[in-house]
Amino acid sequence: MQDHQSVDLLVVGAGMAGLTAGARAVRNGLSVTVVEIGEDVGGSARYAGYAWTAPSHEVMERHNPGGEASLKRALVDRFAEGIAWIRSTGVEVKDAQPILSFGQGHQFDTHHYVDTCRRIIVEAGGTLLLTTDTARLLLEGGTVTGAELVTADGARRKVRATSTLLATGGFQGDTDLRNQFVHPHADRMELRSNPHSRGAGHRLATAAGAATGRAEAGFYGHLIPSGIPFADPSDFVDLSLYYSEHALLFNLLGERFTDETLGDHLTAMALMEQPENRGLLIADARVFRDWVVGSYVRGAVAVDKFALADKRGGRTGFAESLDELDHLPEEWGYDGPSVRAAVERFNARAAAGEEPVPGRRLDRMPLDEPPYYVIETVPAITFPFHGVRIDDRARVLGEDGQPVEGLLAAGSDTGGLWYRAYAGGIASALVFGLTAAGSATVRAVRATRATRPGEAPL
Ligand SMILES: Cc1cc2nc3c(=O)[nH]c(=O)nc-3n(C[C@H](O)[C@H](O)[C@H](O)COP(=O)(O)OP(=O)(O)OC[C@H]3O[C@@H](n4cnc5c(N)ncnc54)[C@H](O)[C@@H]3O)c2cc1C
DSSP states (O other): OOEEEEEEEEEEOOSHHHHHHHHHHHHTTOOEEEEOSSSSSOGGGGGOOEEEEOSSHHHHHHHOTTSOHHHHHHHHHHHHHHHHHHHHTTOOBOOOEEETTTEEEEEBOHHHHHHHHHHHHHHTTOEEEOSEEEEEEEEETTEEEEEEEEETTSOEEEEEEEEEEEOOOOSTTOHHHHHHHTOTTGGGSEEOSOTTOSSHHHHHHHHTTBOEEOTTOOEEEEEEETTOOOOSTHHHHHTOOGGGGGSEEEOTTSOOOSOGGGOHHHHHHHHHTSGGGOEEEEEOHHHIIIIISSOSSTTOOOOOHHHHHHHTTOOEEEESSGGGGGGOOGGGOOOHHHHHHHHHHHHHHHHTTOOOSSOOSSOOOOOOSSOEEEEEEEEEEEEESOEEEBOTTOEEEBTTSSEEEEEEEOGGGEESSOSSOOSOHHHHHHHHHHHHHHHHHHHHHHHHHHHSTTOOOO
């Protein structure tokens, strides 16, 4: 097989991280090839709307204490540079606004952004190969020197590269990897992401000696109504029960098991640990009015998720009083009187100003305004927190903690940044995509100098 091409940077995966890196690299003067397995670029970034993260090291530390220090620091320190980069491409970025209870971020049109990055790459002479898979990385003496690609018609080609960036968006589309690294029953979860992120980055990196981790790190996802498969990607947002932060969630034993106010994404992880990975979400008229049909983030259009789940055949119920909770449908498997008693216990403590058990950091008001809205929920996965280990220069690390020469990774393919916590997937793909382009530029300059006699290596 012949080498078809030799480039400074080969990017595997044309989503947020890969396109950011590719566009920045061509602006730095690098030759770039981008490989995408799908028919179009963009990945899960096309479903997103906000680049956001923790606004300071203190806030990041408070919400993500188990994440790796150097990666957390890099994300917070370089976020503003990432926003400036998006603006430099000509894509409009809105002013900063609060996101969730602790974050800060910017709304932008991710379609416009990924399409703009593609244009920047192609106009600079970069190559974009769609519907192309990566069979293996090329290795020479432990250094990654490119990859062997397989096009849709089965043809194989080798691309030599000074740096290769893995940016395939995680392994959420592979149920075996999910069960191995997320939870033994993680295959039960609906996939709330692009369908192509099936662990290519993970497999390619580990075959080249990369370390992955961390164990038990969890996943980013949201609660959705049980028994309703996603019909199309618009369901990813329409069916996500973000308002769970203000409701109460009970497991099959009729017990609360987490502080729901920490955030729907953390509650989704906690529910994964409960019997049969399902739970009953209960809101009252106040929560319905202020949060179910209110906006999750300012400006977002609210959908009545309760009505939608009901229409689509989800397990939903409507109770005119707490007493009616006694009559939950038997086939759901919850003991109605126990659930009612648990709501009453919560309300009594809340009314008395006492800390409920488990605690509740934010909304501690009782759920005592009828009617009550009941919906059975399950977690859905967007991407795992377990992934390829990198340093703060986006260089892939081997089992010995040293960089695997020539190999970079960014975005949801990477692990270590989040540990049972989350503050922005777009932000990390953006920041580490830019960082990867910087590292590739350094290698490309070094490689060029090494081939010129008389020039000292940098
Ligand atoms: C509904 C929804 C809403 C979201 N909203 C937000 C939000 O508002 N803010 C936020 O911060 N995050 C949000 N996210 C998460 C965010 O989209 C991701 O964290 C981000 O896109 C990750 O970037 P990435 O480059 O790692 O992966 P992606 O953007 O998914 O890109 C990965 C790319 O790799 C390609 N690929 C996969 N396998 C291969 C292979 N073998 N070879 C070549 N290419 C391959 C995929 O097709 C895809 O194009 C949302 C996600 C979803 C699903």
